Amino acid sequence: MKNLLLIAYLDLKESIRANWFIIYSIVFGGLIALFFIAGITESQVMGFSGLSRLLLMYIQVTIIILPIFVLITTVRSISGDRDSHILEYMLSFPISLSQYYWGKVAGRFITVFIPVFMAMAFAIIYGTFKGAEVPWEIFFLYTGLLFAMSSAFLGIAFFVSSLVKSSEMALGISFFVWIFLLAFIDIALISLMMQNRMSEGLIISIALLNPMEIFRVSAISLFDPELTVMGPVAFYILDMMKQWQFVVLSIVYPTLLGILFAFFGYKVFAKKDLV
């Protein structure tokens, strides 16, 4: 445990100095700042207003860009260290492979989660200061979603990272995974739906295996279902289960998915040649 924390701590320090981390923090912090400057909190569109509207926009953008950020920055953590022979030296000390691997995972999780969460927390603080009403329910749900998103994509990234031999390859795979989850699955399912080959329920269940789809639906699940922004999938789901059940599912399932991928990543890491 001591070694695991040591590795997590050092990885954290190293990440915080890295350029990608600075850009990452600026992007999410900047997003919130931009929303305030643009006066999102004051506008009244489609029944959303104030901070809830701002948070919704924030989470919707985050659902799209967080995965790719997490993937491209994390996917090189093991494979990059392997490529550059850093692993060879660092692992010449009596550190077990599981301490090393899970330490890296823990360090990365904090680096990835903190900026997106802090940006949202900042929005709440600044909003309160400006006299807006704080939508606590939405804030807590989105905290859960950010947590689940970070876990899911971090897990996938570590899996890819230990699976592939070079970090170039890892980068290519990250883009593929992102585009695939972002668009391809939906496009494929829509075309299936149009051909009427499968039942709607089945198609929607498949759609929900995709963590990005779950996040999309969950992000709007606390809002009034009468609102038009809700797509057919969301409508169907919220019709099928209770709201709270879906909220729990949308946090637990992606988190577990991430842990599972990270775990398989560890198995691969321990079974393969290290350098």
Added chain:
Amino acid sequence: MIKIENLTKKFGKTVSLDAVSINFNRGDAVALMGANGAGKTTLIRLIMGYYHPTSGSVEINGLNPVKERVDILQSVSFVPQLPPPIKLSLAELISYICKSSGVKKEMIFEYAKEMKLDIIPNLNKSFFQLSGGMKQKFLIAVSLAKESDIMIYDEPTANLDPKARDDFYRLIKEKEKDKLSLFVTHRIEEVQDIVNRQIYMDLGKITTDEAC
């Protein structure tokens, strides 16, 4: 101390190590030589437990270096062929080494001083920002400070100036008694004084193994 039996390592179709059997004992100071690509680094990586053998076995004090890496590495010092571009600062790297291996910080400073490397002004620099020779001096200082029974050096003097080489060999000579040390080298003249056994490799096999 190290018992290697019928050890083979293949990468795809390349046979990097071909059914090697050899023992290394306490008190051995070995020069490991051979042309580029002969399999020296491969052999060392198998000893370090980085590679899974294709067939055959490595035992260090009766333990398997892949499965019992933590126990074994407690008493192994290793300096790789090329200093890696570690991004941690020297201070962080030192804390990693000291905390993971119980090495005393003062010892690293002490040996760095012997190697004419002044650590203090560089503590907040990233390791990869040091010059090639400074990196190597630092890794050597760490390897000595670790007080290991087994010391493995993969061409440690490649980037060192002649003076630093002399320092290195002098320190090794003081240290190596009752230990096992392995030096991969291309210049036998240089290590003549500190070794008592010479091994030549070629095409993944050991061709000669003699005392000297």
